[in-house]
Amino acid sequence: MSTLNFKIKSQTEKLSIVRDFITEAACNFGFDDESASNIALAVDEACTNIIKHAYENQPDHEIDISLRMNNQVFEIVVTHQGKLFDPRLFKSPDIKDYIAHPRRGGLGIRIMKLLMDDVEYKILPDKKCEVHLRKKLTSETLRSR
Amino acid sequence: MSNFKVEIREIQDIKIIDLRGYLDAHTAPELEKVFQTLMEGKKFNIVVNCKELNYISSAGLGVFMAYIEDVRKNNGDIKLTNMSPKVYNIFDLLGFPLLYDITKDEAEAIRKFTSFKK
Numbered sequence: 001m002s003t004l005n006f007k008i009k010s011q012t013e014k015l016s017i018v019r020d021f022i023t024e025a026a027c028n029f030g031f032d033d034e035s036a037s038n039i040a041l042a043v044d045e046a047c048t049n050i051i052k053h054a055y056e057n058q059p060d061h062e063i064d065i066s067l068r069m070n071n072q073v074f075e076i077v078v079t080h081q082g083k084l085f086d087p088r089l090f091k092s093p094d095i096k097d098y099i100a101h102p103r104r105g106g107l108g109i110r111i112m113k114l115l116m117d118d119v120e121y122k123i124l125p126d127k128k129c130e131v132h133l134r135k136k137l138t139s140e141t142l143r144s145r
Numbered sequence: 146m147s148n149f150k151v152e153i154r155e156i157q158d159i160k161i162i163d164l165r166g167y168l169d170a171h172t173a174p175e176l177e178k179v180f181q182t183l184m185e186g187k188k189f190n191i192v193v194n195c196k197e198l199n200y201i202s203s204a205g206l207g208v209f210m211a212y213i214e215d216v217r218k219n220n221g222d223i224k225l226t227n228m229s230p231k232v233y234n235i236f237d238l239l240g241f242p243l244l245y246d247i248t249k250d251e252a253e254a255i256r257k258f259t260s261f262k263k
Contacts, residue, residue: 012171016148019200037200037231044202048170099244102210107203107239114238 001070010051010061010082015044018065022076025067026135027143029074035141038115039074039133045108046078046131054082054129072137079130084123151175153183159190159258161251165197168205176208184212189221192254196227201235213244222246224254 004025008014019040026036047063055061064079098106112119112133120132135141149172150165160183168176183191193209209223216223224246228236236242248254 012169015169015171015202016167034231034234041200041202041235044169048202048204051170095240099240102213102244104207104211107206107210110239111203111235 001068004067006065008063010055010063011059012051015047018047019044026074029069030137030143031141032143039135042112042115042133043076045112049108050080054080074135076133077130079128081128084129151179156255157259159192159255160188162193164195167200169202170204173204173208180208180212189216189219190258191223192251193225194227194251195225195232198232201232224248226251226254
């Protein structure tokens with residue numbers, strides 16, 4: 001398994017750096033352009049939720065981003081030490097209800113779940129929270145050579 | 146330097162918002178300000194031209210979601226035009242073509258507003 005790690009400050013202006021980094025890594029792993037940019041969007045959503053909800057827009061905290069590339073699975077682990085993130089409180093809205101009653105919020109988690117194969121939240125004993133986003137390289141998402 | 150730009154034009158009393166670049170949690174407040182100004186000015190016929198929009202995340206979508214009901218209550222609409230396939234795919238993924246009037250080009254959106262008035 002190969003890994004890549006980097007850190008950002010909890011600032012929304014860092015999101016473009018995250019997207020560029022993830023897109024390039026996903027392309028290098030073998031994903032086509034569309035899949036790579038979808039993965040970058042999912043990671044953007046994870047980081048945005050952490051900045052807004054876990055760190056409540058305080059700009060001086062750290063977010064760790066780790067890429068774990070193993071066989072055909074591309075996994076991004078986003079770690080923070082902010083407010084504990086209970087995904088049950090952020091369940092993705094029923095889309096029919098959402099359209100009937102448009103409102104802000106709740107879309108980020110839905111986007112993550114729709115774009116990735118698997119989204120998992122873990123709370124570690126040292127009060128760190130991890131968001132795991134996984135996507136498998138398949139014949140549909142593979143870059144043509 | 147911001148990687149996002151928003152500009153407003155007016156055609157036949159319809160406000161056209163041109164979006165350019167990357168609309169994410171960092172840049173969405175710029176679009177929010179524009180919508181606030183339009184609401185304060187009671188401008189409810191709005192076309193959002195996405196021709197130069199490269200990227201949208203939930204923060205950008207949230208701005209449209211926040212205003213669509215108020216706009217429609219005032220007999221207006223937010224019509225979205227000229228989306229690239231990449232941006233349209235995000236709307237489509239979420240089922241938003243059911244919620245928003247998305248047209249191929251700006252002229253069609255303007256025509257819908259003006260023909261509705263007659």
